[in-house]
Amino acid sequence: GAVVSQHPxxxxxxxxxxxxxECRSLDFQATTMFWYRQFPKQSxxxxxxxxxxxxATYEQGVEKDKFLINHASLTLSTLTVTSAHPEDSSFYICSxxxxxxxxxxxxxxxxxxxx
Amino acid sequence: xxxxxxxxxxxxxxxxxxxxINCAYSNSASDYFIWYKQESGKGPQFIIDIRSxxxxxxxxxxxxxxxxxxxxxxxxxxxxxxxxSAVYFCAENTGTGNQFYFGTGTSLTVIP
Numbered sequence: 001g002a003v004v005s006q007h008p009x010x011x012x013x014x015x016x017x018x019x020x021x022e023c024r025s026l027d028f029q030a031t032t033m034f035w036y037r038q039f040p041k042q043s044x045x046x047x048x049x050x051x052x053x054x055x056a057t058y059e060q061g062v063e064k065d066k067f068l069i070n071h072a073s074l075t076l077s078t079l080t081v082t083s084a085h086p087e088d089s090s091f092y093i094c095s096x097x098x099x100x101x102x103x104x105x106x107x108x109x110x111x112x113x114x115x
Numbered sequence: 116x117x118x119x120x121x122x123x124x125x126x127x128x129x130x131x132x133x134x135x136i137n138c139a140y141s142n143s144a145s146d147y148f149i150w151y152k153q154e155s156g157k158g159p160q161f162i163i164d165i166r167s168x169x170x171x172x173x174x175x176x177x178x179x180x181x182x183x184x185x186x187x188x189x190x191x192x193x194x195x196x197x198x199x200s201a202v203y204f205c206a207e208n209t210g211t212g213n214q215f216y217f218g219t220g221t222s223l224t225v226i227p
Contacts, residue, residue, distance in 0.1 A: 032213060044217040093158050097213045106158040
């Protein structure tokens, strides 16, 4: 079946640094990918839609300058958390729709811990 | 975003019993729904989906029921096993842009 990977799986960083998370669709192309954030014991909250070759669209309340998204190819989207702070610590998950199958696959998630 | 909620935040069942997890959604324009299973520290795993032109769909040990009149769907797991212990989310899609909005989640615990 379709696979979506994320890298890294876990990152610990100091407050004020920037962290880049990669999302790849391994055996299919995705012109659109989605980024979610999940706090402990909570649901997934959609942050933004990553669009290949154009700007990402952000959900209400999500700072676009804080969470930079780049979708440079049909198989790769990156989320950069800029000037990370402890409150940005969360589980970040990406997903990609598999159009032929008409469904959506999720990556394994990236745990970000900001000290 | 959309509002998708669940009736029960936690559910405990005996191994071998059937489990029913419920979900209410608020957007009558939603036409595609997916149930996901999420184990601790992992990404959501697709279980089963259903489109709005259906009211029931069956998979292996799982059945999803959709009631568009009251905007409710449920996930039934037959002969629940310890490996079914996880958090289950329903997610809805309005067919535009492929964004999915997730419900609160139900934590299922299977008692051996």
